[in-house]
Amino acid sequence: MSGVRVRTRELAELGVTLPGFVNRGKVIASLPSLGLLTVAALTPPDIDVAYREIGETRPDDPLERFDLVGISSFTAQIDEAYALADRYRAAGVPVVLGGLHVSLMPDEAAQHADSIVLNGAEGAWPRLVEDFRRGRLKPRYEGLRSGVFQAPNHAFPRFDLLRGRPYNRLTVQTSRGCPMDCEFCAASIRITSGFQQKPVERVVAEIKAAMAVTDHPFLELADDNTFVNKRWGKEFLRAITPLGVSWFTETDISVADDDELLRLLAESGCRQILVGLESPTEDGLARLDPHDWKRRHCARYLEAIARIQSHGVTVNGCFILGLDSQTPEVFPRVRDFVRESGLLEVQITVMTPFPGTPLYRRLAAEGRLLQPRYWDRCTLFDVNFRPKHMTVSELESGMRWLFGEIYNDAECARRQRHYMELVKARMPRDGAD
């Protein structure tokens, strides 16, 4: 479905006809792997490195020759990664598996690899390469969980490997982790031991390098929560403003509290922030994060969205369906909230117990997982568990209903008009922005 992964057939079919959904799909299909560019950067300079996308190798194509193959992993596509690893190993080429899924499911991954790397490649890959050169590859390496952005561990991603490839968007990472620690989170918090942030001058240098390799770049920060530290945030925004980039990131709703930050955000070329609102009502947010932070901030959602968007930065509001405290009432409530809020973009996903997360462990203990192994259905759109206050089919059909309500032509046009009016309200007479 234009880049977005989903297994449930009805949703896949519905998705292709919904303009609001397809747009995001096109974006999603066009980002390179920052994890692999980082691994390449950690490779000693006397070794030649080649970057490949898994889609470039079909199962019946002859294998390209390499001395060592490293494969990155997210859960949804892990079976394809394992199949490629098995092919290379059968051909006598050693394979190393790393990345999020491998870090969360090391024993499973080890069955398809000569060696696995847990956590960040920083602190592990240089050792691994030296061992490999000496013919002493070990089955498992532990990368760093902290200090990844400090010398000498930090690696400057090899954006140059992307030259000539057709990416219109690139990622740069400014931080790992997030103090929120939501139960369901399957992002970088699982491979770090606390919130870590890169020095501003290093981020600026990386952005410049990323911009140098592509024609019309749009930048996505590969962060979980960029503006945890508002002081760092302002320094960062002032530093990137002169670069003239258009960019997007993920953060929490508290950016709305700081008008100076919002002004700097807009001036720096930030076009959109993605915010995990998760549920439109307080009761839907109970016990989501250990500090109940999201529940406590829910009452201000509408006002905060309006304030952020009034600065010309749009909000992509994300909602999770199937949370334990939600009943079927959540579906119309999300629709009403979306209409009232004027959110320019909306992302509706289903609660997903990614293996290795606290949510996965809890649902497994409660006997609520629908199948023991469902990794290819970890798409954020397929239901893999028994919800607490509705049936599986109520959740599936409620989500489909909501998709139809939110991503249809008329609603997309309404959101686009809202954005254009916000932009116009900030324009001087000559139409510059």
Next chain:
Amino acid sequence: MNPKELESELRALLAGRCRLDVSDFDPDADLVRELGLDSLARLRLLAAVEHRLEVRFEDARLGEIRTLRQLAGAVAEAIKTKGGAS
């Protein structure tokens, strides 16, 4: 405003929003896919055109304006519905 003037006005508004030289590109080139605007930049261009030329596109048509020629057509139509102010 005649069609030639309108086109050069629109080209001027587009200049600076994309990195290509706007003087000689194809009016049928897709603003997003070929001229490198992102989807929000396309909307900002439409907003700028509305603001500058004091017109308002029909909401239902916003998604269809994907090339400079379609933009010019939409402006002409919006001027007509507005009551012939040209």
